[in-house]
Amino acid sequence: MDYIKLEGYTVLPARVEGSPDVFQCPRFVLMKPAWIPDSDSSFCNLCNVKFSQIKRKHHCRMCGAVRCAKCCNEKISLPQLGLVEPERVCEDCRDVCRTVSRARSSLESVLIDAAKCLASFCQQDKQIKHVVELGGMQSLIMLAVTENVGVLAHVASGLHTLSTHPSLHKYLAEAGAIKAICRILSRIGDSREEVAIDAISALMIFCRSQDLKNKALNDGGLKSLLSLCWSERAAISLLAISTLGLIVENTGNHEAIFESQHDAVARLLQMTTSEDEQIQEVTLKTLAFLSMGGPVHKHKLLQEDFSTGRCLERAFNSCPSNSQILSNAACVIANLATSEEDQMAMHELMAAVSRKLPGSERHTELMCHLTRALANFSQFKPNVFHLLDAVPAVMSHVLRSGPAPAREQALRFLLNLLAHAPDQVSSLLVKNDAYIFLTTLGESKSLLENVSSSLAHSAPAVMKPM
Numbered sequence: 001m002d003y004i005k006l007e008g009y010t011v012l013p014a015r016v017e018g019s020p021d022v023f024q025c026p027r028f029v030l031m032k033p034a035w036i037p038d039s040d041s042s043f044c045n046l047c048n049v050k051f052s053q054i055k056r057k058h059h060c061r062m063c064g065a066v067r068c069a070k071c072c073n074e075k076i077s078l079p080q081l082g083l084v085e086p087e088r089v090c091e092d093c094r095d096v097c098r099t100v101s102r103a104r105s106s107l108e109s110v111l112i113d114a115a116k117c118l119a120s121f122c123q124q125d126k127q128i129k130h131v132v133e134l135g136g137m138q139s140l141i142m143l144a145v146t147e148n149v150g151v152l153a154h155v156a157s158g159l160h161t162l163s164t165h166p167s168l169h170k171y172l173a174e175a176g177a178i179k180a181i182c183r184i185l186s187r188i189g190d191s192r193e194e195v196a197i198d199a200i201s202a203l204m205i206f207c208r209s210q211d212l213k214n215k216a217l218n219d220g221g222l223k224s225l226l227s228l229c230w231s232e233r234a235a236i237s238l239l240a241i242s243t244l245g246l247i248v249e250n251t252g253n254h255e256a257i258f259e260s261q262h263d264a265v266a267r268l269l270q271m272t273t274s275e276d277e278q279i280q281e282v283t284l285k286t287l288a289f290l291s292m293g294g295p296v297h298k299h300k301l302l303q304e305d306f307s308t309g310r311c312l313e314r315a316f317n318s319c320p321s322n323s324q325i326l327s328n329a330a331c332v333i334a335n336l337a338t339s340e341e342d343q344m345a346m347h348e349l350m351a352a353v354s355r356k357l358p359g360s361e362r363h364t365e366l367m368c369h370l371t372r373a374l375a376n377f378s379q380f381k382p383n384v385f386h387l388l389d390a391v392p393a394v395m396s397h398v399l400r401s402g403p404a405p406a407r408e409q410a411l412r413f414l415l416n417l418l419a420h421a422p423d424q425v426s427s428l429l430v431k432n433d434a435y436i437f438l439t440t441l442g443e444s445k446s447l448l449e450n451v452s453s454s455l456a457h458s459a460p461a462v463m464k465p466m
């Protein structure tokens with residue numbers, strides 16, 4: 001039995017007969033509870049009365065516990081257990097049990113009320129245990145297939161609350177909660193802001209977990225999120241793009257985004273020029289993850305950028321008050337700069353990187369990405385001529401006072417240049433304080449060890465007479 005911890009209680013989540021996915025198979029039947037043997041109970045543990053010849057024992061059909069007649073006197077029909085006639089249910093189970101039963105009504109008003117009650121039970125420490133144990137979670141997911149927006153609003157709220165309990169994630173996901181959320185999002189779009197926010201927030205919480213990022217993508221999350229990224233309502237747009245950003249943290253999910261039928265990459269690129277700086281920042285972070293893949297994806301990203309009007313360059317050349325925007329844009333550019341076949345298309349970006357470097361002292365991360373971009377561009381010989389202008393800035397701004405990771409990227413930049421154009425670069429180094437270059441090199445012990453060991457071949461330690 002898989003017990004979990006929930007709000008301090010030990011809880012046994014309800015299981016259904018057959019497939020656990022109640023979004024796909026909504027007419028679920030719960031597995032019957034194990035009955036506590038009569039001999040194990042001498043007291044009713046709801047009211048503490050001692051059982052006797054007069055105080056008889058009764059089993060609650062829903063939880064299987066032994067109760068006294070007073071605590072187990074109500075009879076409720078239990079379609080969730082596949083039972084037609086009303087059955088005895090204890091006071092502990094009564095409220096949630098009746099609501100789960102009503103969630104199968106054919107009357108919309110009853111469904112709205114059932115969804116509302118379930119959502120409210122999810123927020124009560126004492127009742128959430130029963131929601132999970134008695135099929136309330138499954139009922140909420142089942143209700144997501146209705147057309148009634150009122151029902152969907154309560155379902156979104158309930159699923160959002162349940163998603164805040166990590167111990168439930170596994171059960172929610174296998175029961176189809178992500179599909180239910182996507183269904184709600186496609187049905188209501190952004191027409192009801194609070195509902196959309198509840199639904200996307202739940203999806204976002206799921207996407208923080210490593211396993212569920214993929215499930216969110218497979219269960220239809222991409223389409224829902226992409227359509228909401230464009231919402232006029234900034235809060236919805238920001239949540240949708242942030243959730244997408246969590247999905248792309250898994251490199252394995254990139255293919256689906258690059259191959260999506262919904263122009264995902266083009267849309268993201270266009271969003272980098274949004275007027276909302278938070279949206280810009282999060283979109284660029286998402287693109288930074290997408291730019292980490294292989295040459296095919298990098299090439300696609302650059303092609304899309306070209307056909308959408310060079311959004312990256314525009315975002316990078318804007319002067320946002322939020323400098324994280326520039327840092328994220330620089331990260332994208334630095335990643336793309338490793339693509340050999342696209343070097344010609346990136347000349348403008350390369351020039352922009354060189355221009356930004358002198359102003360980056362106060363933002364460590366930005367400086368690291370900019371220097372990394374230069375180092376990546378410098379791997380390719382045809383770029384060397386265009387990069388020589390950046391040498392003085394790299395030496396004075398990065399080598400002299402930059403953070404260690406940026407200084408290492410600066411060394412990589414200068415060493416690449418030296419390898420391609422030794423004469424020109426040496427004279428530039430001498431003109432721009434070669435001392436700082438040499439001391440930084442000297443501080444890089446592992447680099448020098450590699451140089452020494454490679455020299456050991458051409459300059460051996462032991463030799464025969466010449």
Ligand SMILES: [Zn+2]
Nearest residue numbers: 044047068071
């Ligand atoms: Zn009792």
Ligand SMILES: [Zn+2]
Nearest residue numbers: 060063090093
């Ligand atoms: Zn009970």
